Amino acid sequence: MKLLISAFVSALVFGIGLGIAGMTLPAKVIGFLDITGNWDPSLAFVMVGAIAVHAVSYRLITRRTSPILTTKFQVPTRRDLDFKLLAGSFVFGIGWGLGGFCPGPALVSAITLHPAVIVFVVSMIAGIYLNHLVSKLGQKGG
Amino acid sequence: MDLGSLVQPLIGGILIGVSASMLLLLQGRVLGVSGIVGGVAIPKAGDTAWRVAALLGMLAAGGLLWLVAPETLNVTAEGPVWRYVIAGLLVGFGTQFGSGCTSGHGVCGISRLSPRSIVATLVFMAGGMITVALFRMLGGVP
Secondary structure, three states: OHHHHHHHHHHHHHHHHHHHHOOOOHHHHHHHHOOOOOOOHHHHHHHHHHHHHHHHHHHHHOOOOOOOOOOOOEOOOOOOOOHHHHHHHHHHHHHHHHHOOOHHHHHHHHHHOOHHHHHHHHHHHHHHHHHHHHHHHHHHHO | OOOHHHHHHHHHHHHHHHHHHHHHHHHOEOOOHHHHHHHHHOOOOOOOHHHHHHHHHHHHHHHHHHHHOHHHHOOOOOOOHHHHHHHHHHHHHHHHHOOOOHHHHHHHHHHOOOHHHHHHHHHHHHHHHHHHHHHHHOOOOO
């Protein structure tokens, strides 16, 4: 139960942060990506603020032997670059530039029931299933 | 771009960083939205409940923002439906294939100096910027 509450509250704060940051405004996101046009770099400060806090916290927190509610840290450890990382990230970037949404802001904006958001979220889920299908096919062929 | 317009992104970013630190400290997990959504769409036994809670947290954040600061959810997303279908598909597929998005790679990954995340972030930023630039070049209004 505590795990559920802590996940809920963390995500709630996260979502509020996205809203205050302006990440939920697709026009602002595209403005940030519009380096050859009307460039609005202000969203860069979202990452600056987030990393400034989290980079320091990360070091302090992972000095502990365990998290507060669970027995171990589950942080990715891979350090290699591979085709999937590069291709997947690039494809994500294209979608982000096309729609002005990334996953978090789209979900936070869902309450507006704006058709673009709903269409995006449904399509995003379809894209997730598509990846799942592709990975399963890859397993069978390999 | 005046200094005042950087305050909100910075504060939003700080909240995002705080939320990621919360989840890490409490549960030892990375706050990566694409991982959360992917893990709900394709559930894994024993690893889904916290993701559902996080998803609900993001939706709740949307509700809260909608009530107290609806201007943060001003979705100015014009354009044909297909634009958001393709954007959603690419974001959904790409984030799974590439193992992360702006929160997982951009905030959490970079904070722990993960080479994978640093590269992923550069790549998806490039993908977004190229896409918007191309959109402009082809005469569209991004």
